[in-house]
Amino acid sequence: MNDLTHLTLAEARDGLKAKRFSATELAKAHIAAIEQARVLNAYVLETPEKALGMAAVADAKIMAGEARPLEGIPLGVKDLFCTKGTVTTACSNILKGFEPPYESTVTEQLWRDGAVMLGKLNNDEFAMGSSNETSAFGPVVNPWRRRGSNVHAAQEGAIEGAHLVPGGSSGGSAAAVAARLCLGATATDTGGSIRQPAAFTGTVGIKPTYGRCSRWGIVAFASSLDQAGPIARTVRDCAILLRSMAGPDPKDTTCADLPVPDYEAAVSRGVKGLRIGIPKEYRLDGMPAEIERLWSEGAAWLKSAGAEIVEVSLPHTKYALPAYYIVAPAEASSNLARYDGVRYGLRVPGRDIIEQYEKTRAAGFGREVKRRVMIGTYVLSAGYYDAYYVRAQKIRTLIKRDFEAVYAQGVDAILTPATPSAAFEIGEKGSADPVEMYLNDIFTVTVNMAGLPGIAVPAGLDSQGLPLALQLIGRPFDEETLFAAGQIIEEAAGRMVLPEPWWAK
C-alpha cells in the first residue's frame, strides 16, 4: 500500500478515477508515512481524522461518478493558510492555539475541488526566513543528505549528523512533498519562499503572478509581495494544483479579475519558437561552477527543444535584494502590529497596556521576526522614510521596467539559477550575520519585486548528490509558458529520484 505515496499527483488522480485504489487507501498510506516521518518535523499539526473524513466523501463522489478535479488528492497546507476550526499559527508563539473561524480562499478552493487535508506544514515564523530555522516549532530536516554523510535517524527518533535545511520559508511544504508525505502542498512566496525550498528538495514550486491567487485568509507577511502557489513533485502536478488555487476573489482587491487557464494543457505545449532570455546580471562572482554549468545545460535543453536563446540585460538586479529588505520589513512591521495580545493569540499581562504589548510581543515573536519589525519600523520613521522606503520603491519601479523592456523585445521567459547554492546545514548560515541568509534570495526576490510568475524546476545534482534547480521567470499572468518550458527541463534532466525514507522508524 505504501507504493501509493510514490505516485505523482496526476497518477494518483487517474488511479482514483480508474478505481485502482480508493481515496481512503491513498489517505491512509500518507497518514502512515507522516507518522513514520515525525523526525523530519515537516508537519506541525496532523489531521488524520479530517483526512479520512474528506477521503470518505471523495470515495462516495467517485463512486457516484461525480469526481471533482482534485477528488481524493491528499495535500499538506502551509501553516500560514487559515483553516477553519484547525489551529493556524504561522509557526509563531504569538498565535499559539489560534483556531480561525474562517477558511482561506486558496484552501477553500482546494477543498471545493475535492482535495483532502492531511495537516498543517512547518514554515519559518510568519514566513520570515530561508531555512525554516525561525519556526517556533523548530527546524525541518531536509529528506536529502549529502552523499556519504553520517546523517541518520537515531534510536529514540532523533536525527544524528549534520543534516540539511529544506530551505524556507515553505520548508515544511517542500520537505513533505520530497519525503512523500503528501502529493502536493500549498506554499507562499514573498521573496523566494516557494522556489528556494523547492530547489533545495528536488521538487517543483511555482510562485504565480502577484494577484493570480487570493491572499484572503493567508497570514500576511508583506502584502505587496506575498503570493500563494503550489509545491509538488512534477511540473504537471503544480499545473493541476494551481488551476484550483488561482482565480478572482472579491475579498482581495489586489487579486486579478482574470479567468484561470487550463494549466495542465499548457504542460505539453513545448517551447518551439519561444524566445528565452539569459540575464547576464545573474552571473555572480564566485558562483559555484556546478550552478554555472547547470544553467548552460538548461539553456541548451530549451534550445534543442526549439527555443531561441538570447542574452538579455536586467541592469537593476543588484539593487533588488537591498530594496526587498526594506519594502518587505516595512510592510511586515505594520502587518504584524495586530498581534498585540488584545483580541486573540498570546497575551502576557502587564501593569498597563504598554507593558502588556511589550511583554506579549517580546514573548510571542522570535528573533528574526523582531529584527524585521525593527528594520521596518526604522525605515518608515520620520526622517528615514524618504531615504529608505521611497528609494526602495523607486528601485522597485526600475526593476519592473527592466523586465518590461526585456519582454518588449519579444522574450517569452527568462532562465536563471534558482539559488546560489544547494541546501546547507542547519545552523550553518545566518547565525552571525543575517545578511548571509538573506543572500539566498538573490535570484528570486526580483521576481516578487516585479510581481511576475516564477517557477523552480529541479535540473540536476551537485557533486555532493544534492538537488539544484533552475528558475524560469514569465510575463505577467503567463504561467502557461512557465509550465511548458519547465516541462522541457524536467524531461531533459530526468525526473528526480527522491531519497529513500532513511528517516522512517
Add this chain to the structure above:
Amino acid sequence: MNAPVPPPQRSRKLIKGATGDWEVVIGMEIHAQVTSQAKLFSGASTEFGGEPNSHVSFVDAAMPGMLPVINEECVRQAIRTGLGLRAKINLKSTFDRKNYFYPDLPQGYQISQYKSPIVGEGEVTVDMPDGETIRVGIERLHLEQDAGKSIHDLHPSMSFVDLNRSGVALMEIVSKPDMRSAEEAKAYVAKLRTILRYLGTCDGDMEKGNLRADVNVSVRRPGEPFGTRCEIKNVNSIRFIGQAIEYEARRQIGILEDGGTIDQETRLFDPVKGETRSMRSKEEAHDYRYFPDPDLLPLEVDQAYVDELARNLPELPDAKKARFIADYGLSPYDAGVLVAERASADFFEAVAKGRDGKTAANWVINELFGRLNREGHGIEDSPVSADQLGAIIDLIGEGTISGKIAKDLFEIVWTEGGNPREIVEKRGMKQVTDTGAIEAAIDQVIAAHPDKVEQVKAKPTLLGWFVGQVMKATGGKANPQAANELLKARLDI
C-alpha cells in the same frame, strides 16, 4: 476651484489685550461619520447603539489574513460631499496606513488618505448673524476609518473595548485657517453640518459623536504672520467649540503678553471647567510612519460618474436661500432661518405653496418654530403638519377667522390635532360679520358704559377700547373691521 481663497474681507474682530489688540486665527478638522449601511472596508453594520461588539466583522477585528475591500457607497458619499463643498474631486486617490498601537485600533493602523485625498480644495459660504457673509476655504476632504471605543470605568483594573465603531467611515474635512472669531467658527460648523445634512452624507449628530471637531487656534497682532497654534481635540458640540476657542485665545494672549511663547501642542477641552488643558506636546507627538496601504489599489473614479453625482445633487442651502428670497419675497434673515434645516425648508415650502410666502414664513418661524423650540421638538415630529398650518392660514385669508382666533385654533390643532376647518365649524369659531349680532353687542356695551360714551366724543382714540369690549362680548368672533365701522357710526365719530 483651485484658485487660492482670497483673504477674508471682513470687519476686524479683535480681542483687546492688556498691551493692545489681538487677532485669533482658527482652522478646523471636522470628522463626519459617513451615512452608509456598512463600514468603509467591511460589510459590518454601522448602526448606532448595538450591543458592544455586535457589529464587528473579521476585518474590523483585524483577524489574521483579513483584507479590506472599499465600500463604494462611502466613496459616493465622499464625492457628493466634495461637490456640495464646491471642491475639486480627485479622480485618483490613495489610502495610507497611519500606524500606532491602541487597544481600540485592532489593526495597529488606521487606513486613511494621507497623501492623495479624494477631495481637494473647496469653499463654504457662512452667513453671520449680523448679516455679514464670510468664506471659509476647504483644504481637503479624505476618507478614513474610525477607531473602536475604549471603556475605562467598568472594571477596577481593566479596560473594555467595543469595536462596533471600528472601521466605520469618516470624512475628515480640513478647513483653511480662515476663521477669526469663535462666532465665525461656530457658524462655520453649523453651516457645514447643514450642508452635510442636506446631502444626506452625515447626520451631523454631535451627541452621538457623528460629527466632531479638532480646532486649531493661534493668535497674532493684526497684520503679523500666523502665530504658533494649539490643536484642541475632539470637541463635540458647537457651544463647546465656541467656549474652547474663547478660552484658548485668552490663554495664549495671556502667555504672550507676559513675554512667554506658545508651545505647539495638542490640548483637550474640559466642558465642566470650560478650560483647555495640555494633552501632549509636539515632542511627544506620535511618529505615525505613514505609507501606502499595500492591501488597497489606488481608488479611481471617472469624470462621468462624478458628473452624474453632481447632476443628482439636491438643492443646497445657499441656492435654496436665494430662491426663497427671490420667489417668496422673504427677508435674508427669514430665508436663512428656514433653510438651516432641509426639513424646515421643505415644511415651509409645503405651507407656502399657493399661499402668500411672507405670511407662511411668519407662521412657520414665529408660531411653529417658537412653539417647537419651547417644547424641545424637531420639525420632523411637529404635532402640526404643513397641511394643517396651511389650512389655518387659508381660514384667516378668506376672513373666516380672525388672527387672534387663528392662534387659538393653532393651539387646538397642536394639542388635539384634527382638520382646522372642521374645528372652526364645530366649535363655532367663525368670525361674526352679521351686523345684527355685532350691533346687539354694541348696544350692550354702550348701555353698560355711558361714561365712556361721553369721553369718546372728546377723545376718539377710546374707540379702540370699545372695539375691544365688543370683541370680548362676542367671544372674539366679531369681525374687528365691521365692529370698528359700526361703532364709528353709532358713536358718531
